[in-house]
Amino acid sequence: MQPKTVGIVVPVYNEEEAILAFHAQLRESLDVLPYRFTITYVNDGSADGTAAMLKQIQANDARVAVLELSRNFGHQAALSAGLDAAPGDYVISLDGDGQHPPTMIAEMLQLAEAGYDVVLTQRDDVGHVSAFKRSTARIFYNLINRMGDTQVLPGGADFRLLSRNALEALKGMQEYHRFLRGMVAWIGFRTVILPYQPPERLAGKSKYTLKKMFALARDAVFSFSLVPLYFGLSLGGLMLVLALLEMVYVISLWLRGAQASLEPGWSSLMFVILVTGGLLMILLGFIGVYIGYIFQEVKGRPVYIVRKAEPARSSAVPATPPADWEGE
Secondary structure, three states: OOEEEEEEEEEOOOOOOHHHHHHHHHHHHHHHOEEEEEEEEEEEOOOEEEEHHHHHHHOOOOOOEEEOOOOOHHHHHHHHHHHHOOOOOEEEEOOOOOOOOOOHHHHHHHHHHHOOOOOEEEEEOOOOOOOOHHHHHHHHHHHHHHHOOOOOOEEEEEEEEEEEEHHHHHHOOOOOOOOOOHHHHHHHHOOEEEEHHHHHHHHOOOOHHHHHHHHHHHHHHHHHOOOHHHHHHHHHHHHHHHHHHHHHHHHHHHOOOOOOHHHOOOOHHHHHHHHHHHHHHHHHHHHHHHHHHHHHHHHHOOOOOEEEOOOOOOOOOOOOOOOOOOOO
16 A cells, blocks of 8 residues: 655744754654655745755755745745645644644654544643743633634644645635634534643744734634624613613603703713713724725735745655554
């Protein structure tokens, strides 16, 4: 039987300090497995020497393909570019900074051979990230899982395996604003969770700034939930109830002949105006964000643009599998 093929997708951005060490780890993990591998690096508009490092890697490893994007489109777009291009019966995505350990690929493939279409990994970040990042991540996952119909794995990462069927289903989702963790959860398929403890970065620092994490959270909320609109609708309903109560109160004073107590008050009037105006602005803001998302979708612009694609020269498979291999 011909060995199965596996596509490895690695998006990178300004990782010149870490990429050579990462690829050495990746090769060490892949060379002992009985599969034909293609490794697709996606250079997401790096401004350092990452492109030169990828050329060096490709020259020394015939399994490596390189996609050069025309600019920095962001992690989710670069990952989508790699998934769209990756061949294989299974496709595995991981980051090139060393925090997604390649040693887990063997176990992921064993689970895929057992019949799982999606192998998700779940980070155990205790001791590896700041208390601020842990707390904000906890709040984010609680929020998105309460607000949306799609349950996203807390502590999930873009380190996952997809079968070809699952990947084709994912590629059929063409939205511009992409939150792949939610999209993978939405497509369903038979899924298993594989926990891991992330090691330290090989070099450099995280490219996920607070601004980028906020943008990812925004895309997750507005792409997978209508709760913000329902929230505005609920606030409007509450203001209507309060207005009706005020009307009943005023009418009761008139019926009792106590209308003299209805002295006009500037502060109460301003309070009502400000509260009502604030709620209207919140609701209009939510509506505006959704309309903005629709506007960007209907323009039909591509999620990414590939400036240059260098295909792999060949794939390789070891002559015999390791003695402890438990796959098919």
